[in-house]
Amino acid sequence: MVILDGKKVSNDIKNEIAAEVKKMKAKGEKVPHLAAIIVGNDGASLTYVASKVKACERVGFESTMIRMSNTTSEIELLDKIDELNNNPDIDGFIIQLPLPKQIDTQKVLMAVDPDKDVDGFHPMNFGKMALDMSTFIPATPFGILELLDRYNVETKGKHTVVIGRSHIVGRPMSILMGRKGFPGNSTVTVTHSHTKNITQITSQADIIISALGVPNFLKAEMVKDDAVIIDVGITRVADENSPKGYVITGDVDFENVSKKASFITPVPGGVGPMTIAMLLKNTLLARELRH
Numbered sequence: 001m002v003i004l005d006g007k008k009v010s011n012d013i014k015n016e017i018a019a020e021v022k023k024m025k026a027k028g029e030k031v032p033h034l035a036a037i038i039v040g041n042d043g044a045s046l047t048y049v050a051s052k053v054k055a056c057e058r059v060g061f062e063s064t065m066i067r068m069s070n071t072t073s074e075i076e077l078l079d080k081i082d083e084l085n086n087n088p089d090i091d092g093f094i095i096q097l098p099l100p101k102q103i104d105t106q107k108v109l110m111a112v113d114p115d116k117d118v119d120g121f122h123p124m125n126f127g128k129m130a131l132d133m134s135t136f137i138p139a140t141p142f143g144i145l146e147l148l149d150r151y152n153v154e155t156k157g158k159h160t161v162v163i164g165r166s167h168i169v170g171r172p173m174s175i176l177m178g179r180k181g182f183p184g185n186s187t188v189t190v191t192h193s194h195t196k197n198i199t200q201i202t203s204q205a206d207i208i209i210s211a212l213g214v215p216n217f218l219k220a221e222m223v224k225d226d227a228v229i230i231d232v233g234i235t236r237v238a239d240e241n242s243p244k245g246y247v248i249t250g251d252v253d254f255e256n257v258s259k260k261a262s263f264i265t266p267v268p269g270g271v272g273p274m275t276i277a278m279l280l281k282n283t284l285l286a287r288e289l290r291h
């Protein structure tokens with residue numbers, strides 16, 4: 001069994017990006033600038049945005065974090081987006097999800113300039129992705145592709161089962177794994193809350209990508225020998241013995257599933273760090289697009 005070490009690979013990618021930034025600086029070019037809007041006080045969201053800002057510093061990007069209150073109206077958020085769309089200093093920006101319920105997420109994501117949409121959530125970019133056009137690929141799916149690529153995990157002709165159909169992970173992942181090229185050329189099955197007899201489906205999978213958010217959902221009995229297991233779950237489970245008061249738990253019963261798997265991502269240290277590295281990669285692309 002091989003651990004797909006997202007922590008290590010994400011560090012490699014950050015070093016590669018830092019080297020690019022150094023070259024830009026040497027040529028007197030402006031370095032990439034990422035902005036992140038965060039609405040409300042959700043603890044997990046604040047942690048993720050803080051790690052994104054830290055990652056920017058680490059590679060030499062500029063970053064701006066914009067905090068808005070929990071009671072922000074849709075109009076106020078749309079105004080802020082307009083401001084960032086029109087600010088030539090900002091190369092790319094993201095709006096951290098989830099948003100408070102008074103705000104229509106889809107409407108907000110449609111307001112982002114597609115050329116600054118480094119999350120790849122605008123329908124224009126999602127459509128381009130589905131049509132094999134060059135665009136921003138959402139960071140988590142992009143990170144998974146990059147992990148499969150760097151560990152040379154064969155995907156061609158394999159049966160990939162995706163668990164979950166969210167707009168930011170399951171749905172794009174199912175499209176990407178079926179595209180031409182590598183990693184891709186998989187035969188993809190998408191499962192979700194209405195799927196019947198999921199064990200029958202997962203036990204036929206060569207590759208399982210679980211993006212469900214239910215701790216320890218995927219058990220050894222649901223997996224065939226030598227399967228490739230990608231765990232996208234990142235649920236905080238209360239734990240008084242841990243210093244933070246919680247532990248990050250994946251969708252996969254790692255202890256037992258890892259004994260059967262050929263490749264597996266850990267949680268933490270798997271897909272999560274890759275997400276951040278690929279957001280930086282998209283920001284670098286956004287910068288290049290504008291010059």
Ligand SMILES: Nc1nc(=O)c2c([nH]1)NC[C@@H]1CN(c3ccc(C(=O)N[C@@H](CCC(=O)O)C(=O)O)cc3)C=[N+]21
Binds near residue numbers: 096234248267268269
């Ligand atoms: N507009 C938007 N874009 C996103 O990309 C986005 C989002 N909204 N909303 C929430 C999800 C979740 N997400 C993660 C990023 C990093 C880790 C990560 O670094 N995880 C560490 C553990 C971090 C911890 O200790 O909490 C790990 O798995 O090793 C996890 C999750 C980005 N998301």
